[in-house]
Amino acid sequence: MSQPEFWVSWPLPAGVGIRGIEEIIRMQDKPLFIKKQRKLNLARRLLPFILAAVFPAALLLPFFLPAGAGAGELQDAPGAAVAQEPPASAGENLTGVFYDNGSFLKYKAGAAGVTIVACDQGATRINIPDYIEGKPVTNIAREAFSGCRELTEIRLPGMLRTIGYAAFAGCKSLTGIDLPEGLEQVGEHAFWYCDSLREVKIPASLKKFSLNTFAGKGDIRFAVAEDNPVYTCRDGVIYTKDGKTLVRAGIIGSDSFVVPDSVTEISAGAFFHHPLTSITLGPEVKAIGPEAFSGCLQLEEVNLNEGLKSIGDKAFQGCLRLGGIIFNEGLESIGDNAFEGTADLKEIVLPAGLASLGQSAFKGSGLEKADLAGSGLETLPYGTFWDCVGLQDITLGDKIKVIEDSAFRNCTFREITLPAQLRQLKTSFTGCAELESITFPYSLKSMGSGVFAECTALEAVYFEGNMPHRGDGFGTSVPNGVWTRENDSFSGLPLAVAKKLKIYVLTGARGWGDSFKDFADGSGATSRIPFVYPVEYYTLEEEAEQDNPxxxxxxxxxxxxxxxxxxxxxxxxxxxxxxxxxxxxxxxxxxxxxxxxxxxxxxxxxxxxxxxxxxxxxxxxxxxxxxxxxxxxGLESPLDWSVQRDGTVIINGFREGISEQEMTELEIPRSLGGYTVGAIRSHAFAKNPSIRSVRIPGTVQTIGNNAFYYCALLREVILEEGIRDIGVNAFAGTGLRELVVPQSVTRIQDAAFADCQELQSATIKSGNLEYPLGIGVFRDGQNLKEVTLAEGITATGGYTFAGCTSLESITLPSTLQALNMYDFSGCSNLKTVELQGYLLRQETGIVENYNPFAALNIDFVRGIDNKHIKFDYRESKDLVILHPDDGNDWGGLFNNAVRTGVRIPGGGIRLDGFIPLTSHSDTGGKSYQPVINEINYGTFPVPVQNRTAAIAETAQSSTEASGEKDEDNTAKETAKAATVFEVVRKTVEENPWLSVAAGGMILAVILLGGAGRFRRNRNDQ
Structure with missing residues (x-):
């Protein structure tokens, strides 16, 4: 008899058979069965929840991986380059996110390289790889890391070429920066206010950087590569190689500094916010640059040398402890805000050689005494002594003829002696609440509006001479300059003060009468109150005036x-x-x-x-x-004119009744009625059918909007040096044939010379002053063939040369920082555009079909992006863009249909991006067409995506074909995998609602299915 399956060793109860034994066994095993069943049910219930957790994790995974990580791109160690991929296609322009140390970097990949555009604001350590997506990281865009306050350490890529404007500004925890060899350009304010920055290494390749790149720090330890051809570093201070320019001071190991004898110039921002207390200039220093010592809070003593000629804008602004300074006799100019906020500066004596003083030069300083009598100044500029509340003793001398707006605003002196030759006074004494009396010399010819606004203590005003022109008067058309006697020089004077004010006029002065009309109280047109000021006459007694004969x-x-x-x-x-x-x-x-x-x-x-x-x-x-x-x-002038608030004449147009013959040759005079002609009013001569030539003198500062608009017969315009502002449509639609804009001009407004159908040649000179061009300056000049843009122009306004169908070539100045939309649209014959430098301020974010010469890279690569300047290359299949010969891949930046090249000695052009001709192979293996003196447009360039293969074929590489094929296959498979992975990642990134919706649907299905199983299991139990 065989043993039962479950053997029971204890004695059987009486009367129990085999069936009873089986029942007993079944009863004893039931708890084990129930336990197993519960485990199985639990697993079934948990499965939906596990799947619900795994699915979102899978969706989010691409966000936490570097681009291309799914294709096997691995970093072996920090700083290792990402494995390269095959070159991108010509039209490829990708945006991605790269992760390092848990922080993201946003980048844009173009045809020629990768640009880092943004960083996680909470990042602490960043390692930028040399390559991303198989392309070199060549640029850091403007403000890319700006405001990353926690960033302490960053490694820059070895292929880096440019660092944009304010790229690391405000990175207050950044302690050091090692600029890589190969870096060529560093933008303005790149490391502005990096408070913890202590060490900076400057490579040999960096030959020029903005002088305020490291502004805001004075305790940086600089190191300059020995083979840098431009800069050197001695004792913590950067100089030019020849030792003539002091560029930037770092840690100097002392509170005082003596500028070496070799130095002739101290650069802008050289000691910005430096902690030094004393500075002594060397004997050869001729110029102190803008902001050179700005913000030096500890600076107490400055010893200027005898040879110093100029002090730049804001040179000593905010030097609170600067207690005294002696200006040398040879000093010629002091810039805007040069000594603003120097609270401890108590006394100044301006030297005889000083001919130019900038605006607000001593604004908010602690001055108590100022002597200008010996200086050569003829104008006291805007805001010179604004908020100098301690100034009581001031001597102006007799040479000053003009006192500008706010020159003494909010000063507290009670009386002041004005220059004997003063001719023009503007809103100069606003807020002088303690001024009690003032005497105007006989030479005064004009007063501005609101001269005494808020002068609450004023009791008496003395006039020695004839009644001056009063108030603005701008816009008032007065025949032949006869001035209206009702104006607003006294507007803003409190009414209670006006009622008690005494006006005294020296006996013999003309034009006063017994009273005159002006205003009081508010300075606005609705708040001021008409008021009649009575006049009393006085005589001078010899004894009383002996102190001032x-x-x-x-x-x-x-x-x-x-x-x-x-x-x-x-x-x-x-x-x-x-x-x-x-x-x-x-x-x-x-x-x-x-x-x-x-x-x-x-x-x-x-x-x-x-x-x-x-x-x-x-x-x-x-x-x-x-x-x-x-x-x-002479004979009565044919012009209608009036006098402005500044005492200069504005030309309103021709007088009524002037014959066409008198209009033919228009020569604007330098003066009318004894007053300098300073402006031409808007629409003054617009649509005049008779004017054939115009000569405008340098006294004219402003040519108003539409001044000569559509004067169709106007063939010749002579603009003299001195003109500064050319208004909107000023000469639009005229018959000009040749144009020369003088170098004194600092602004050319929109469409100033647009639609000049006969204009063939245009030259814009420049006094090296930076200024932008307005929109459509030369638009639709169909015969314009030659354009010369001088150095100084920084930006275009858009549509600059749009529709200039005869324009064949143009050279852009090196100062040009940015182009704009549609600048060359419709230039169907344009063959060469020569770039002299990088467009470092090129903005981004405009609609992408605004395309600068069809540039491929979407963001900032060598300063060019494809969001500006509509230029359809199909309009001119022969276009060549000439660029600096710096060894960089400029050709890779542009659409295949656009040729690029460099100018060579002798005037010829060497084209980029061509397969070498058989008879002229380049032994260096570069893809160049042979050097030519005349452009041979010949064979079309090889597409970018095929260049690598074509060059390799031409060079006949010795690598074995089988190995090349295996590597090529591997690269292709990797590229395919990366592409698939990138598509998934980008789809999820750009359409987050899709992942949420899909995840929600799947989660609902899983949960509903799980709930059904749960109910069935309970029913089974």
């Missing part, structure tokens, strides 16, 4: 426009502080051919022009003089 001349009103051949009444003379017997008075004319003066002071006009009449006498060995200006006119 002088000659005062009262010119007759006819001096403003004295017709040739006529004689004016005699000039009035007052001997202020001089006895009656002092003399005799001698009279003279600065230009006797214009006006003659006799011994009695009577003046006769001889021919058109302006002459200064001078009265002089000697008393006790001292010469005293007085001056008056006479304007001699």
């Amino acid at each position: 002088r000659l005062i001349l009262h010119a007759p009103e006819s001096f403003a426009h004295l017709e040739t051949g006529s004689t004016a009444e005699a000039l009035g003379v007052i001997r202020a502080g001089l006895p009656a017997e002092a003399g005799p008075i001698l009279w003279s004319s600065s230009d006797p051919s214009v006006a003659a003066v006799d011994d009695s002071g009577r003046v006769t006009a001889l021919q058109m022009g302006v002459s200064t009449i001078t009265a002089s006498l000697v008393y006790k060995g001292t010469l005293y003089t007085g001056e008056a200006e006479v304007n001699a006119i």
Whole structure:
């Protein structure tokens, strides 16, 4: 008898058979069965939840991997280059995200390389690989790492060529930067305010960088490669190789510094925010650059040398502790805001050689005493002593003729002596709340609007001379310049003050009467109140004026426009502080051919022009003089004109009744009515059918919008040096044939010379001042063949040469920083565009079909992107873009249909991107067509994606064919895998709603299925 399956060793109860034994066994095994069943049910219930977790993880996986990681691209170690892929196709332009140390880097891959465009703001350490997607990382875009406050360490790629504007600005934790060999350009403010930056290594390849690249730090330890051809570093200071320019100061190991004898220039920002306390200039220093010592909070002492000629803008701005400075006699210019905010500066004496003072030069300083009497200044600029609340003792001297707006704004002095030759006063004393009285010299000819706004303590105003022009007056058309006596020089003066104000006029002065109309209270057109100011006359007592002896001349009103051949009444003379017997008075004319003066002071006009009449006498060995200006006119001017707030004339157009013959040859005079012609009003001569030639003098600062708009017969325009602003459509639609814009011009506005159908040649000169061009400056100039753009132009406005169908070549200046949309649209005959440098400020983010010469890379690669300048290369199949011969792959940046090349000695062109001809093979293995003096457009360039294979075939590489084939197959398989993986990653990245929707649907199906199984299992139990 065989043993039962479950053997029971204990004795059987009485009466129990085999069936009973089986029942007992079944009863004892039931708990084990139930336990197994529960485990199985649990597994079934958990399966849907496990799948629900795995599926989203699989969807999100591509976000956490480097581009191409799914294709087997691995980094062996930090800093290792990503495995290269086959070259991208010509039209490929990818955007991706790369991960390093848990932080992302956004990049854009173009045909010639990769540009890093953004970084995780929370990144702490970043290692930028040399290659991404098989392409070299060559550029870091503007502001790519800006504001990454936690970034302490970064490795830059070895193929890096450019670092954009403010790329690392505000990286306050970054301690060091090793700039790689091969780096060529570093943009402005690239490392601005990197507070923790301590070490910077500058490679030999970096031959030029912005002078404020490292501004904001004075404790950097610089190191410059010994073979750098431009820079060297000595004792912590960077100099040019010849030692003549001090470029940037780092850690110098002392609180004081003596500039070496070899240095002739201190560069912009050289000591920006440096902690030094004392600086002594070497004997050869001629110039201090802008912001050279700006923000040096500890600087107390500055010793200037005798040879110093200029101090740049903001040179010592914010040097709070600078207690004293002695200006050398040879100093010629001080820039804008040069000493703004120097709180401890108490006294200045400006030297005799100083001829130029910038705006707000001493704004907000601690000055208590200022002496300008010995300087050569004729204009006190805008905001010179604004907010100098401690200034009480000021001597201006007699040379200053113009005091600009806000020159003394918010000062607290109670009285001031103005220059004896002052001619023009603007809104100069606003907010001088403690000013009680002021005397204006007889020479004053014009006052601006709101001269005394907020002068709450003003009690008396004295006028020695004839009534000046008052207020703005801009826009007021007054026949022949006769000025209206109702204006707003006193607007802004509190009404309560105006009611008590005394106006005193020296007896003999003309044009005043018993009162005059002006305004009080608010300065706006709706807030000011018309007010009548009574006039009282006074005389000068000799004893009272002995401390200020002088000659005062009262010119007759006819001096403003004295017709040739006529004689004016005699000039009035007052001997202020001089006895009656002092003399005799001698009279003279600065230009006797214009006006003659006799011994009695009577003046006769001889021919058109302006002459200064001078009265002089000697008393006790001292010469005293007085001056008056006479304007001699011929026949009545054909022009309608009026006087502006600054005392200059604006031309409004022709007077009524002028014949067509008188209009034919228009010559704008330099002066009218004794006032300089300073502007031509908008639409002044628009659509005039008679003007054939125009000459505009340099006194004219502004040519208004549409000034000569569609003067169809206008063939010749002569613009003299001195003109600064050419308005919108100023000469649009004229018949100009040749154009020369003088170098004094600093702004050319939109369409200034657009639709000039006969214009063939245009030259824009430049005084090396940076300025942009407006939109469509030469648009639709169908006959324009030759254009010369001088150095200084920084940007175009778009449509600049659009429709210039005859334009064949153009050379862009090296100062050009950015092009714009549609600049060369429709230039169907354009053959060469020569770039002199990199477009470092090229913006991005404009619609992509705005395409600069069909450039391929989407973002910033060598400064060119394809989001600007509509140029359809199909319009000109012969176009060649010439670029700097710097050894870089410029040709790879552009569409295959666009030829690129370099200019060679002798004027020929060497084209990039061509397969070498058999008879002219390049032994260097480069893909060049032979050098040619005349462009041979010949064979079309080989497409970018085929160049590598074509060059390899031409060079007949010795590599075995089988090995090449295996490597090629491997590369192709890797590329395919990478492409598939990249498509998945990009699809998920660009369409996150798809992954969410798909995940939700699958999760719902899984959960519903799991719930059904759960119910069935419970029913089974």
